[in-house]
Amino acid sequence: MTVRTRFAPSPTGYLHLGGLRTALYCYLFAKQNKGKFILRIEDTDQEREVDGAIEMIYSSMRAAGLHYDEGPDVGGEYGPYIQTERKDIYLPYAMQLIESGHAYPCFCTVEELAERREAAAENGITFKYDKKCASIPKDEAKKRMASGEPYVIRQNMPIEGSSSYEDVLFGTVEVPNNELDDNVLIKQNGMPTYNFANVIDDHLMAITHVMRGSEYISSTPKYNLLYDAFGWERPIYIHLPVVMKDATRKLSKRYGDPSFEDLLDMGYVKDAIINFIALLGWNPGDNREFFTLDELVEAFSLEGLSKSPSIFNMDKLKWFNFEYIRNMPFANYLKQATPWFDKELQGKNIDYKRLAELTQTRTEVFNQLPEMIDFLAELPEYDIAFYTHKKMKTNSEISLTILKELIPVMEGIDDWSENTIHETLVNFIAEKGCKNGLVYWPLRIAMSGKLNTPGGAIEIAYLLGKNETLKRMNIGIDKLEN
Ligand code: GLU
Numbered sequence: 391m392t393v394r395t396r397f398a399p400s401p402t403g404y405l406h407l408g409g410l411r412t413a414l415y416c417y418l419f420a421k422q423n424k425g426k427f428i429l430r431i432e433d434t435d436q437e438r439e440v441d442g443a444i445e446m447i448y449s450s451m452r453a454a455g456l457h458y459d460e461g462p463d464v465g466g467e468y469g470p471y472i473q474t475e476r477k478d479i480y481l482p483y484a485m486q487l488i489e490s491g492h493a494y495p496c497f498c499t500v501e502e503l504a505e506r507r508e509a510a511a512e513n514g515i516t517f518k519y520d521k522k523c524a525s526i527p528k529d530e531a532k533k534r535m536a537s538g539e540p541y542v543i544r545q546n547m548p549i550e551g552s553s554s555y556e557d558v559l560f561g562t563v564e565v566p567n568n569e570l571d572d573n574v575l576i577k578q579n580g581m582p583t584y585n586f587a588n589v590i591d592d593h594l595m596a597i598t599h600v601m602r603g604s605e606y607i608s609s610t611p612k613y614n615l616l617y618d619a620f621g622w623e624r625p626i627y628i629h630l631p632v633v634m635k636d637a638t639r640k641l642s643k644r645y646g647d648p649s650f651e652d653l654l655d656m657g658y659v660k661d662a663i664i665n666f667i668a669l670l671g672w673n674p675g676d677n678r679e680f681f682t683l684d685e686l687v688e689a690f691s692l693e694g695l696s697k698s699p700s701i702f703n704m705d706k707l708k709w710f711n712f713e714y715i716r717n718m719p720f721a722n723y724l725k726q727a728t729p730w731f732d733k734e735l736q737g738k739n740i741d742y743k744r745l746a747e748l749t750q751t752r753t754e755v756f757n758q759l760p761e762m763i764d765f766l767a768e769l770p771e772y773d774i775a776f777y778t779h780k781k782m783k784t785n786s787e788i789s790l791t792i793l794k795e796l797i798p799v800m801e802g803i804d805d806w807s808e809n810t811i812h813e814t815l816v817n818f819i820a821e822k823g824c825k826n827g828l829v830y831w832p833l834r835i836a837m838s839g840k841l842n843t844p845g846g847a848i849e850i851a852y853l854l855g856k857n858e859t860l861k862r863m864n865i866g867i868d869k870l871e872n
């Protein structure tokens with residue numbers, strides 16, 4: 391048996407992180423078993439479709455590195471892979487079910503159904519279709535269908551007994567059949583519903599393992615009844631627990647929780663996100679925390695999946711990201727940091743390579759960079775209280791003296807390199823016989839206007855250049871004198 395898994399998103403917006411995790415697990419499981427991973431677009435509910443969402447799914451999957459073997463934009467023997475392009479495939483299967491008594495056309499109008507739904511609500515019962523049209527004799531029903539009367543096709547659920555299946559993660563799931571609603575399989579406009587298209591496609595695409603969100607656990611018995619009605623083999627089901635924001639609510643875009651694209655835009659590194667997402671509900675069984683995608687393919691196992699909801703801990707993701715940034719090859723870091731440097735420093739003559747060396751080990755998320763380096767573009771307003779530092783034993787008065795004495799010394803530097811600046815300052819300190827901090831602290835404050843900076847006084851002076859350094863030292867002197 392060739393393992394075939396599918397990721398089947400509906401194009402209703404950005405790829406949310408729960409969806410990304412499903413896609414990732416489907417990918418890992420298929421790759422690990424030398425099987426195939428398929429992307430299928432489930433767009434039969436066109437009212438919910440968001441413009442551009444299909445393209446976004448492709449680009450997100452590409453950005454995540456989850457290459458599918460078959461899918462709308464890559465082809466494959468089981469296509470088309472977009473459900474609306476398969477529209478004509480479904481009706482003959484529904485007709486077959488009508489013949490065998492597993493489905494029936496329903497002519498109840500929207501208004502009638504609304505009335506019955508209301509009545510049910512008034513009596514405090516959950517509305518379930520009452521099978522009114524199931525009793526129409528088949529011949530009559532067919533005549534009415536042929537006459538052009540609007541209808542939907544409903545699944546005819548058994549009223550007795552119960553349906554059960556084994557979920558790999560959740561074990562036996564059993565539902566009394568009389569609780570199952572007669573789902574619409576084909577809508578009035580001829581379009582299948584998710585409930586139907588999903589089953590037909592999983593079968594026709596020879597999907598062996600269905601991995602999806604746990605919200606489908608309780609409707610899966612209905613899908614199984616369809617498999618049984620057709621005499622098809624059911625797939626293996628692995629429902630995945632929800633990803634929670636915290637103990638009380640699901641992760642949700644509606645509450646402003648980030649999507650995969652948002653995280654990328656914020657400057658999270660793809661590999662860090664994937665690594666983190668993999669561990670949301672899966673455990674390698676040891677203490678290992680860092681995995682490349684290929685290592686995940688090796689290590690992943692269904693036994694390591696957890697059925698309790700996992701909590702999306704942003705701080706943990708940040709930590710992963712910090713570790714990934716810290717450990718990435720320098721050239722890679724420089725490349726990814728450059729657009730973030732540009733936000734503040736474009737057109738300024740700043741040595742990005744040096745700046746990258748100074749920031750790589752301090753960056754948790756790339757979007758922190760502009761704020762970290764903004765002082766290089768422009769000296770911020772700052773409080774002269776910054777010149778006072780207990781441990782460095784400096785205060786405003788001492789700082790003023792030091793800055794004044796330093797001006798001619800710095801002016802005398804011809805070759806403005808870190809080495810020369812360093813030597814010059816070391817000599818100055820030695821002559822004065824004072825502590826390093828007494829000189830470096832005021833100098834760095836004057837140049838940056840910030841308490842925390844990437845790099846110290848020497849590096850910042852180098853990055854700013856001689857003119858700007860002297861200009862800022864003079865501003866510092868002015869501030870301290872007034
Ligand atoms: N289209 C469904 C969704 O986006 C997929 C469910 C499934 O994988 O069967 O939730």
